Every structure is written in structure tokens, then in C-alpha cells.
Amino acid sequence: MNSNDITHTLSTYVTTQILKQPKRILKGDEPLISSGLIDSFHLVDLGLFIEDKFGVRIEDSELNADTFDTLDQLVVLIQSRQ
Amino acid sequence: MTLERHSVLRIVVKALVLFVALNVAFALVDFPANGGVAALGRLSLYNTLWPGRARLPYGDDPGRAYNLSLYSLEAMFASHELSRGAKPADEFRVLLIGDSSTWGWLLRNEDTLAGLINAMGLTTEDGRAVRAYNLGYPIMSLTKDLLLLSHAMRYQPDLIVWLVTLESFPADKQLDHPIVRHNAPAVRALIADYQLRADPNDSSFVNPSFLDGTFIGQRRALADWLRLQAYGALWGATGIDQYYPDTYEPAQRDLEADASFKGMAPPLLPEEALAFDVLDAGVRMAAEAGVPMLIVNEPILISQGRNSHIRYNFFYPRWAYDQYRELMRKHLHLATTPGDVYYLDAWDLVPQGEFTNSAVHLTPRGSTILVEQIVAVLRKQMLG
Amino acid sequence: MIVSVFAMLPTAAPIASHRFAALLHVVHVAAALLSSVRHAALFVTSVLAVYLLQPATPIAHLDFWLPSASLLLVVVVWCATQPLRLEAMRETLVTAGLIAGLVLGIGALGITTQLCCVVTRMPPPNILVVAAAVAGGVLTCILVVIVFAGHPARTTWLVFALIALLVAVKLNWPISGADAPQAETASPAPPPTFATIQWLGFSYIAFRLIHALRERALGKLPVMSLREFMTYVVFFPAIIAGPIDRVERFLKDLRAPFIFNMSDLVEGGRRLLIGVFKKFVIADALAIIALNDALAVQTQPGLWAWVLLYAYAFRIFFDFSGYTDMAIGLGRLFGIKLPENFNRPYLKPNLTQFWNSWHMTLAQWFRTYYFNPLTRALRMRNIAPPLIIFVTQTTTMLLIGLWHGLTWNFALWGVWHALGLFMHSRWSEFARARFGAQDASKLQWVTHLGGVVLTFHFVAFGWVWFALSNVETSLTFFRRLFGMP
Structure with missing residues (x-):
């Protein structure tokens, strides 16, 4: 999967499953965690989704804005572990 | 790296220059003439953000009293409700000067002499409302009273009530209090203006140098001033300005078989051992301003306990106190009083049970008894 | 090398x-x-x-x-x-x-x-x-x-x-056998x-x-x-x-090799000074008028109670974040970059963001070792998400409260924040579904400001539990805040 595909998959998941706003377009550099858009519960959900979809584990200690805060950063993280 | 180091050096030098300039400027503008922060002390959050205090700031335990002791007369008066604004035209202004019994040790403000007078809602013949202000201060020294009086004269009093007791009279103890020692220039001016017997070069005076006037030198006064402002919020929020313990040690009724007073032995209490010159200065100060004055010899505990035939109480052996009363009577009678001076000897007015933790501190009921007498004199002599 | x-x-x-x-x-x-x-x-x-x-x-x-x-x-x-x-x-x-x-x-x-x-x-x-x-x-x-x-x-x-x-x-x-501290007043201090x-x-x-x-x-x-x-x-x-x-x-x-460099020295020193100023000047001055057990009972109802509460809210922030600044500054002087603990918490438009910016390292610790593993585990079972959120959030906040001390008031403080977080998560779910499209409206700054004011006051009311030592005093003070004697 290239980075565009990963971005698309993640973006779709976040807008439909977490934000429940399917029409919303997420920018690659839009802060997700520090802005409060994704709360701690949904962050765990996102982690489970990533583990399930890309086979990449994000540790409990990594679910925070320091590890990744935007879609772009998350894509880089996933690719670095695949 | 070199550029960084250069800019760091520049910042340090700039900061140093600013720091020195600020200190010198502060010393020039606000020289610690009287108790420090003379000019700054006039700035106050009281009477604007917080309500003015009903008595002068004093407190050894600020955390519980929401009040503290400081030396700056300017800051002290600025925090008092007396500094609320211009005197209203329909106000008959009464200032009460005295020691801790006037200030109201252990008493709520509504139970102090000033509080009780105000609660009576008195008016003068010409319809002015009598408003009393508590300028008592828990230090026993006539010179301290005179210092506060000289500062208070600018508030246009219509009457001054000065409550005194023998303990405030000993001439050699006049300057022995922090607030007097730290207001050296003002006290020296009083010594010169009224030819007081105190030594203007007394070693107990604190003489600030130029360095003491800098920002750093005045840090204690500045911190006190800042804390005074902060505690104003708690005074406003709670109406508390002293610590009221749950229980206190009642004033001593059983006394030592000791007839001495301040190192003096019977039979004679020499007049020159007492600071009548300071009392006269206060009388003159009021007379020169055309303000009538009522001098009250305040009530003392006349105890009936062991050795009470020798002493009235912890403070006074009978012989000394009796002679003091006689001296007061003669003095205020013989004095060439230039203005309206009245004298009320209330020494035995209050029964033994109405004293709290000292031979001069009254209960609310004791205060009421005294106030009734004071008001009776006012009615007869001034209010009509 | x-x-x-x-x-x-x-x-x-x-x-x-x-x-x-x-x-x-x-x-x-x-x-x-x-x-x-x-x-x-x-x-x-x-x-x-x-x-x-x-x-x-x-x-x-x-x-x-x-x-x-x-x-x-x-x-x-x-x-x-x-x-x-x-x-x-x-x-x-x-x-x-x-x-x-x-x-x-x-x-x-x-x-x-x-x-x-x-x-x-x-x-x-x-x-x-x-x-x-x-x-x-x-x-x-x-x-x-x-x-x-x-x-x-x-x-x-x-x-x-x-x-x-x-x-x-x-x-x-x-404690049996401890020397009770001798108090100066007549009323003896409670035994330790x-x-x-x-x-x-x-x-x-x-x-x-x-x-x-x-x-x-x-x-x-x-x-x-x-x-x-x-x-x-x-x-x-x-x-x-x-x-x-x-x-x-x-x-x-x-x-990492320690190289003495000017930027660490300047930045560390600056941070240290900011911390000293926040803690010893601002916080210690505010401490004089900040809410405590005695004042909660002594204060007159109404406006004055609010002064004490605001003073406490800012005192605890400047005290704690001042300490953190000193720690970070000192660490920096020795080349150790300690993590941030505060990020303008009182300027956040909702409680979720407040908890992303208040005592961040403690909150992150609880997420890592309690909230996240528990959520993961519950998510594997067929439990309704709102219930999971309620349980994990409430217990996390309760534990954070009790970490400060095992008292009812710290527990209530935790539960207070848990309820706030839960309400916020329900509200944002609801609001996103309802008003999602209006995000970019001109009124955004109004709702943002409203959110900041609301969040700050929710946190400030929380301090009434945190600052006072028992439930009765807290309830008395709440009454005072709203003008009741």
C-alpha cells in the first residue's frame, strides 16, 4: 500500500467512524489529537483499526500527540513499521 | 556561538543597567522618609477594589488575622476607611486615638468604641451625622499617638478623642516601639516643632541611608505593602482583621506583692518621669487646627484578688496610679489650654468582669459602658 | 568515538x-x-x-x-x-x-x-x-x-x-507513639x-x-x-x-555527549527564571487570598467567594506550572530535556483539551498503563461504546483524584471531571452530527470563547472539591458562591 492509499483509508475511517461526518475532508497536516478532534477513547479505536488493517502495532504509550498528531505523521509511522 | 555569546552579554549588561537605574530612580522618588514606601504607599487597592479597613493594619499572624503590621504610615492610612474620599459636607468627623483598647483587641469592629458610636446614629445640632473613625494602634506610647495624630490632622477632624493610660506615659519608653523608630524623620519633626524632651539623636531611631532607599533596600517595606494589598481581599471577603482565639488567658486578678512601677518605688511618682510634654503637644496640635479634643483616662481593671491592696492590676501599683490620676487632673486643669479641651477620667467606670485578656482590654459590654460616658460628654459639650 | x-x-x-x-x-x-x-x-x-x-x-x-x-x-x-x-x-x-x-x-x-x-x-x-x-x-x-x-x-x-x-x-x-506537635494555641493540633x-x-x-x-x-x-x-x-x-x-x-x-552550549544555558536559565517568578511571585502572592478551609466558612456569600475561588484556580496553576518550569529549566541546564507538563490549560475550549494540557505527564501515564489497556480489552468484547467510555473515563479520573490523596474530596474531584469529560464526549458526538457543516462559520470564535469560559469555570468548580478537606465545607462554599449564607 502506498502512502496515498494509507492516507485515504485512515481519513475515511476517521471521518466516518470517529467524527461521523463522512463529507468532511481531513487535511494531511490537520492536528487530530492536540485539537481534541479525536479523544482518548477513539484514539484506542484508531490504534486497534491500524493494527487490524496494516498489521502495525501502536503501543499504549504511543497513543498521544507526541508520537503523531496528523494524518501525514501517522502515515510515516505506519510505513516505518511495515 | 560567538554571536550568541555576544547577545547574551548584551542582555546581561542591559539588564544590569536597567536594574541600577530602577533602583536609583526609586530611591530618588521614594526615599524611605517614614516607614518606607512613602510615595508608593499612597497607592492602595483599599477604598477602591477592597473596602477600607475599619482600624489601622496590625497583626502578628497575617495568615489567620488577614492583617499585618508595617511601618509605612502612608500605606497604613491609605488602607483605612478614613481615606475613602473627600469628607462629606454633612459629616461630623470624630477621630479616636489610643492604644490596643481603642483599636479593639479581641473585639469585632462593631464592638469597638468607634463601631459602637457609629451604631448610635448620632447627629449634631446643625444636622451633621456623627461618624467615628478608629485610629487606635496596639502600642502604648503617647509619642506613637502624637505621630498618628499629626498624620491624621489632614483628614479634617471635627473632634479628636484621645484615650490614654499611665502605661503610655513613661518618658524613657516613648521611642521604644518599631513604628516610632522607623518613622524617625516625622518623630524628629514633632520633637522640634513641639520642643519635646525626647532626644532627636536617640540611638533607637532607624536612619535609612541612600542605599536603603533603593528598590532592594526597601524590599521589606515593598513586600509589606504588597501583602497589605493582598490581605485586603480577605478583609473584604470575611470582615476579619484580627485572629480571635477560641479561648484566652483572662487578665491577672491575683497579683504579685510588688509595689514598683517601671523601676520606680513609692512614695513619689515624679511628674518629669511622665511624658506630659507629649500630651501637651497633642493638645496644641488640635488647638492650632481649631479642633476640640476630648482626653479620656481609659478604664482599668480594678481587681479584687491577692495583693490587690498593693496593685490595681498587672500594670499599676495603687500609689503610682493614684498619683498619675492626680497629676492628670492638675495638669489638664492648670494647663493654659488654648482650645476646647475636655477631660473624662473613666478609670473606675468598668466593673471587673468586663475586661478580657489585659487590664485595659474591654468586653463588648465594657466598651458600651465607656461609649455611653463618652457620648454623654459629647452631648453636653458639643452636640447639644 | x-x-x-x-x-x-x-x-x-x-x-x-x-x-x-x-x-x-x-x-x-x-x-x-x-x-x-x-x-x-x-x-x-x-x-x-x-x-x-x-x-x-x-x-x-x-x-x-x-x-x-x-x-x-x-x-x-x-x-x-x-x-x-x-x-x-x-x-x-x-x-x-x-x-x-x-x-x-x-x-x-x-x-x-x-x-x-x-x-x-x-x-x-x-x-x-x-x-x-x-x-x-x-x-x-x-x-x-x-x-x-x-x-x-x-x-x-x-x-x-x-x-x-x-x-x-x-x-x-x-500513628501511635508519635509526638504530637505542640501548638501555641489553646486548642491542640489533631494527632498525626x-x-x-x-x-x-x-x-x-x-x-x-x-x-x-x-x-x-x-x-x-x-x-x-x-x-x-x-x-x-x-x-x-x-x-x-x-x-x-x-x-x-x-x-x-x-x-548523549554533554556539550556545554550557550543555547541550553540561556533557554534553561530563562525557563528557570520564569518558573521562579511564577511560583515565588505570582503563586505565592495569590496563595494569600486563595480558597482554604477557614476562608470557605468565613467568607461572605456572593462576589467575594468568587474572588477566593479565582485566586485558588490561578494559584494552583502558577504554583504547579512554575515548579514544572523550574524543573524543565534546571534539567535543560544539564542537557536533560524533561517533558512539558502544561500547555495553556485554562485557554482550552473544552474539558477533553484541558486534560490534554493539564499535568500532561500524569494523564499520559494513566492513559498508558490504565485507560488504554482497559479500553482495548473492553473493545474486544461486545460492549456499547458509550458504556466503555463511561466506565474507563470515570475510573481513570477517580484514580487520578485518589493519587493526590485518599479522601472523599479528591475522589469527588475525579468524578466531577469524569462526568464533565463524559458530557463533553456525548455533546461533541451530538454536535458533530447536528452542526458539523457549520464549523467554519463566522461565529466560531464566539463558540470558542464560550467554550473557554465554560471549561475554565467547570475546572474552577472542581477546585472547590480539590482545595477543601471535606464534603460539608465544599457544599457550604458552593452555597456561598451562589449567594446563599
């Missing part, structure tokens, strides 16, 4: 390069020396700070034994979590000897009357007792090595032991309880140790020396009020 530097040198101009190499050599030796001097200095200072900063206790000698127990716990956890490395044995023994030596040395100060209270507040116990305790500590550590070597799962025992210890020291048990004994930094030390134990169980704990681990856990800038760093992050800075 030095070899590689020589390899990089240009081959041309041999004489000049020779001198250059010599110079570089000197710089590197100096840097290496400086790094090890720094580490040694940080280690010794931090160990001493555990004793120096410990307040006096109502029980004799406890001000010596509590810091000593902190050190023993660190060594025990290190023994339980680190693999046996024979090649590092010499260093370990030197460090262990140094720790034992420091403990004995501080204990030995009790022999002289002049020096007895230089490090501890009160005279330390008899040196023979101290020596016996040190020997006991050594035996304990050997036992721990035997029991735990090759059994990472057993670290869980220690986690529970630490939690039990945390609970024990925070409980309000009366366990909760009134301050074990300096223990809440933070325990949480760093649990972090290490959990990472070991997950197989993620880096290999490190005893000296490194001790320096991490009792790092002196962060021992009073955090932050709670992660060990692998701390090691990265500690192991």
Missing part, C-alpha cells in the same frame, strides 16, 4: 591537521570527561536531594528512613527489571557501593553534633542501626535478583506491592496520621517505578546501568513535583 574523528580528518596539510586533530582530541576527551562528570554530579546530587528535600516528620528518624526506603525501592526495581550483565558488574558494584556509602555517610553525620542536621532535618538514627539496614538492603537486592532473573512476568507482584504501599501511606491511619507524613516525592517515584516495571513486563524496557536508573527516578529537578518522564526518553538525553 575518538578513532572515528581521526578518520574524518583531511589528509592534506598534515601538520595543520595534526594540530587540529590534537585539538579535537582534547575537545572530545573534555566532552567525554564533562559527560561523565555531569552524570556523576547528577547522580550524587539527586541521591542527596532525596534526603535534603525530605520535610521533618512527626516520628523520629523517619526523615532518614523514608528517603532511604525510596533509594532501596529504586535499587530493588532495577534488580528486578534488568538482565544480569557480568560485563557491567564492576560498574554496578561501584554504583551500589556509592549509594550504600552515601546512606552510611549521611547516617554517620549523626555522630557529630555540629554536622548531624546538615542533610536530614533531624539527627539520623544510630549508625549501627543504619549499617544493619544497609546490610539488610543488600541482602534484599540479592534475593530480588535470584527471584526475578528471567521472569519478567513476576514484575507484576512488585507493581501491586508499590500500589499497596501508595495506598498505605496515603491512608488516614492514626499516616496521611500527614510527607514522603518526599514518593507519589512520583512510585509512578516512575511502576512505569519501568510495566515496560519490563512488555519487554520494552531498555538495558541500563543502576546509576542511570537511579538518576532517572530521583532526578533532583523533578522530584518535588514532576514531570514524570519516560525512562527511554530520559536515557537518550543522559547518554
Whole structure:
């Protein structure tokens, strides 16, 4: 999967499953965690989704804005572990 | 790296220059003439953000009293409700000067002499409302009273009530209090203006140098001033300005078989051992301003306990106190009083049970008894 | 390191390069020396700070034994979590000897009357007792090595032991045989309880140790020396009020060659000064008028009560974040970049963001070791998400509350925030579905500002639980806030 595909998959998941706003377009550099858009519960959900979809584990200690805060950063993280 | 180091050096030098300039400027503008922060002390959050205090700031335990002791007369008066604004035209202004019994040790403000007078809602013949202000201060020294009086004269009093007791009279103890020692220039001016017997070069005076006037030198006064402002919020929020313990040690009724007073032995209490010159200065100060004055010899505990035939109480052996009363009577009678001076000897007015933790501190009921007498004199002599 | 530097040198101009190499050599030796001097200095200072900063206790000698127990716990956890490395044995023994030596040395100060209270507040116990305790500590550590070597799962025992210890020291048990402090007033002070004994930094030390134990169980704990681990856990800038760093992050800075540079010095110094100003000027001035048990009852109803509450809200922020600034600034001076703990929490438009910016390292600790694993586990089962959110959030906030002390008021403070977070998560779900499209409207700044004001006041009301010691006083003060006597 290239980075565009990963971005698309993640973006779709976040807008439909977490934000429940399917029409919303997420920018690659839009802060997700520090802005409060994704709360701690949904962050765990996102982690489970990533583990399930890309086979990449994000540790409990990594679910925070320091590890990744935007879609772009998350894509880089996933690719670095695949 | 070199550029960084250069800019760091520049910042340090700039900061140093600013720091020195600020200190010198502060010393020039606000020289610690009287108790420090003379000019700054006039700035106050009281009477604007917080309500003015009903008595002068004093407190050894600020955390519980929401009040503290400081030396700056300017800051002290600025925090008092007396500094609320211009005197209203329909106000008959009464200032009460005295020691801790006037200030109201252990008493709520509504139970102090000033509080009780105000609660009576008195008016003068010409319809002015009598408003009393508590300028008592828990230090026993006539010179301290005179210092506060000289500062208070600018508030246009219509009457001054000065409550005194023998303990405030000993001439050699006049300057022995922090607030007097730290207001050296003002006290020296009083010594010169009224030819007081105190030594203007007394070693107990604190003489600030130029360095003491800098920002750093005045840090204690500045911190006190800042804390005074902060505690104003708690005074406003709670109406508390002293610590009221749950229980206190009642004033001593059983006394030592000791007839001495301040190192003096019977039979004679020499007049020159007492600071009548300071009392006269206060009388003159009021007379020169055309303000009538009522001098009250305040009530003392006349105890009936062991050795009470020798002493009235912890403070006074009978012989000394009796002679003091006689001296007061003669003095205020013989004095060439230039203005309206009245004298009320209330020494035995209050029964033994109405004293709290000292031979001069009254209960609310004791205060009421005294106030009734004071008001009776006012009615007869001034209010009509 | 030095070899590689020589390899990089240009081959041309041999004489000049020779001198250059010599110079570089000197710089590197100096840097290496400086790094090890720094580490040694940080280690010794931090160990001493555990004793120096410990307040006096109502029980004799406890001000010596509590810091000593902190050190023993660190060594025990290190023994339980680190693999046996024979090649590092010499260093370990030197460090262990140094720790034992420091403990004995501080204990030995009790022999002289002049020096007895230089490090501890009160005279330390008899040196023979101290020596016996040190020997006991050594035996304990050997036992721990035997029991735990090759059994990472057993670290869980220690986690529970630490939690039990945390609970024990925070409980309000009366202490028998303690000297009641003599009060000047007629009313005697209440007898001391366990909760009134301050074990300096223990809440933070325990949480760093649990972090290490959990990472070991997950197989993620880096290999490190005893000296490194001790320096991490009792790092002196962060021992009073955090932050709670992660060990692998701390090691990265500690192991990096320490080059004395101006920007660290300026930035660290600046941060330190800001912290000093926030704590000792702003917070300490606000402390005078901040809400407390006495004032809650004494205050007149209405406006004045709000003044006390606002003063408390800003006092606790400036006090805590000032301490953090000092810790971060001090750390920076020694080349350690401690994590941030606050990020403008009172300017956040909702409670979720508030908790992303208030005491961040503690919140992150609870997310990592409690909230996230629990949520993961519950998510695997077929449970409705709102119920999961409610349960995980409420218990997390309750635990965060109780971490401050085992009282009803801290518990209520936690539950108060849990309810707020739950309401916010329900509201944002609802609002996104309803008004999602209007996000970019011109009124955005109005809703943002409204959110900030609302969130701040929710947090401020929470402080009424936190600041006061019992429910009755808190309810009285709530009535005062709303004008009731």
C-alpha cells in the first residue's frame, strides 16, 4: 500500500467512524489529537483499526500527540513499521 | 556561538543597567522618609477594589488575622476607611486615638468604641451625622499617638478623642516601639516643632541611608505593602482583621506583692518621669487646627484578688496610679489650654468582669459602658 | 568515538591537521570527561536531594528512613527489571557501593553534633542501626535478583506491592507513639496520621517505578546501568513535583555527549527564571487570598467567594506550572530535556483539551498503563461504546483524584471531571452530527470563547472539591458562591 492509499483509508475511517461526518475532508497536516478532534477513547479505536488493517502495532504509550498528531505523521509511522 | 555569546552579554549588561537605574530612580522618588514606601504607599487597592479597613493594619499572624503590621504610615492610612474620599459636607468627623483598647483587641469592629458610636446614629445640632473613625494602634506610647495624630490632622477632624493610660506615659519608653523608630524623620519633626524632651539623636531611631532607599533596600517595606494589598481581599471577603482565639488567658486578678512601677518605688511618682510634654503637644496640635479634643483616662481593671491592696492590676501599683490620676487632673486643669479641651477620667467606670485578656482590654459590654460616658460628654459639650 | 574523528580528518596539510586533530582530541576527551562528570554530579546530587528535600516528620528518624526506603525501592526495581550483565558488574558494584556509602555517610553525620542536621532535618538514627539496614538492603537486592532473573512476568507482584504501599501511606491511619506537635494555641493540633507524613516525592517515584516495571513486563524496557536508573527516578529537578518522564526518553538525553552550549544555558536559565517568578511571585502572592478551609466558612456569600475561588484556580496553576518550569529549566541546564507538563490549560475550549494540557505527564501515564489497556480489552468484547467510555473515563479520573490523596474530596474531584469529560464526549458526538457543516462559520470564535469560559469555570468548580478537606465545607462554599449564607 502506498502512502496515498494509507492516507485515504485512515481519513475515511476517521471521518466516518470517529467524527461521523463522512463529507468532511481531513487535511494531511490537520492536528487530530492536540485539537481534541479525536479523544482518548477513539484514539484506542484508531490504534486497534491500524493494527487490524496494516498489521502495525501502536503501543499504549504511543497513543498521544507526541508520537503523531496528523494524518501525514501517522502515515510515516505506519510505513516505518511495515 | 560567538554571536550568541555576544547577545547574551548584551542582555546581561542591559539588564544590569536597567536594574541600577530602577533602583536609583526609586530611591530618588521614594526615599524611605517614614516607614518606607512613602510615595508608593499612597497607592492602595483599599477604598477602591477592597473596602477600607475599619482600624489601622496590625497583626502578628497575617495568615489567620488577614492583617499585618508595617511601618509605612502612608500605606497604613491609605488602607483605612478614613481615606475613602473627600469628607462629606454633612459629616461630623470624630477621630479616636489610643492604644490596643481603642483599636479593639479581641473585639469585632462593631464592638469597638468607634463601631459602637457609629451604631448610635448620632447627629449634631446643625444636622451633621456623627461618624467615628478608629485610629487606635496596639502600642502604648503617647509619642506613637502624637505621630498618628499629626498624620491624621489632614483628614479634617471635627473632634479628636484621645484615650490614654499611665502605661503610655513613661518618658524613657516613648521611642521604644518599631513604628516610632522607623518613622524617625516625622518623630524628629514633632520633637522640634513641639520642643519635646525626647532626644532627636536617640540611638533607637532607624536612619535609612541612600542605599536603603533603593528598590532592594526597601524590599521589606515593598513586600509589606504588597501583602497589605493582598490581605485586603480577605478583609473584604470575611470582615476579619484580627485572629480571635477560641479561648484566652483572662487578665491577672491575683497579683504579685510588688509595689514598683517601671523601676520606680513609692512614695513619689515624679511628674518629669511622665511624658506630659507629649500630651501637651497633642493638645496644641488640635488647638492650632481649631479642633476640640476630648482626653479620656481609659478604664482599668480594678481587681479584687491577692495583693490587690498593693496593685490595681498587672500594670499599676495603687500609689503610682493614684498619683498619675492626680497629676492628670492638675495638669489638664492648670494647663493654659488654648482650645476646647475636655477631660473624662473613666478609670473606675468598668466593673471587673468586663475586661478580657489585659487590664485595659474591654468586653463588648465594657466598651458600651465607656461609649455611653463618652457620648454623654459629647452631648453636653458639643452636640447639644 | 575518538578513532572515528581521526578518520574524518583531511589528509592534506598534515601538520595543520595534526594540530587540529590534537585539538579535537582534547575537545572530545573534555566532552567525554564533562559527560561523565555531569552524570556523576547528577547522580550524587539527586541521591542527596532525596534526603535534603525530605520535610521533618512527626516520628523520629523517619526523615532518614523514608528517603532511604525510596533509594532501596529504586535499587530493588532495577534488580528486578534488568538482565544480569557480568560485563557491567564492576560498574554496578561501584554504583551500589556509592549509594550504600552515601546512606552510611549521611547516617554517620549523626555522630557529630555540629554536622548531624546538615542533610536530614533531624539527627539520623544510630549508625549501627543504619549499617544493619544497609546490610539488610543488600541482602534484599540479592534475593530480588535470584527471584526475578528471567521472569519478567513476576514484575507484576512488585507493581501491586508499590500500589499497596501508595495506598498505605496515603491512608488516614492514626500513628501511635508519635509526638504530637505542640501548638501555641489553646486548642491542640489533631494527632498525626499516616496521611500527614510527607514522603518526599514518593507519589512520583512510585509512578516512575511502576512505569519501568510495566515496560519490563512488555519487554520494552531498555538495558541500563543502576546509576542511570537511579538518576532517572530521583532526578533532583523533578522530584518535588514532576514531570514524570519516560525512562527511554530520559536515557537518550543522559547518554548523549554533554556539550556545554550557550543555547541550553540561556533557554534553561530563562525557563528557570520564569518558573521562579511564577511560583515565588505570582503563586505565592495569590496563595494569600486563595480558597482554604477557614476562608470557605468565613467568607461572605456572593462576589467575594468568587474572588477566593479565582485566586485558588490561578494559584494552583502558577504554583504547579512554575515548579514544572523550574524543573524543565534546571534539567535543560544539564542537557536533560524533561517533558512539558502544561500547555495553556485554562485557554482550552473544552474539558477533553484541558486534560490534554493539564499535568500532561500524569494523564499520559494513566492513559498508558490504565485507560488504554482497559479500553482495548473492553473493545474486544461486545460492549456499547458509550458504556466503555463511561466506565474507563470515570475510573481513570477517580484514580487520578485518589493519587493526590485518599479522601472523599479528591475522589469527588475525579468524578466531577469524569462526568464533565463524559458530557463533553456525548455533546461533541451530538454536535458533530447536528452542526458539523457549520464549523467554519463566522461565529466560531464566539463558540470558542464560550467554550473557554465554560471549561475554565467547570475546572474552577472542581477546585472547590480539590482545595477543601471535606464534603460539608465544599457544599457550604458552593452555597456561598451562589449567594446563599
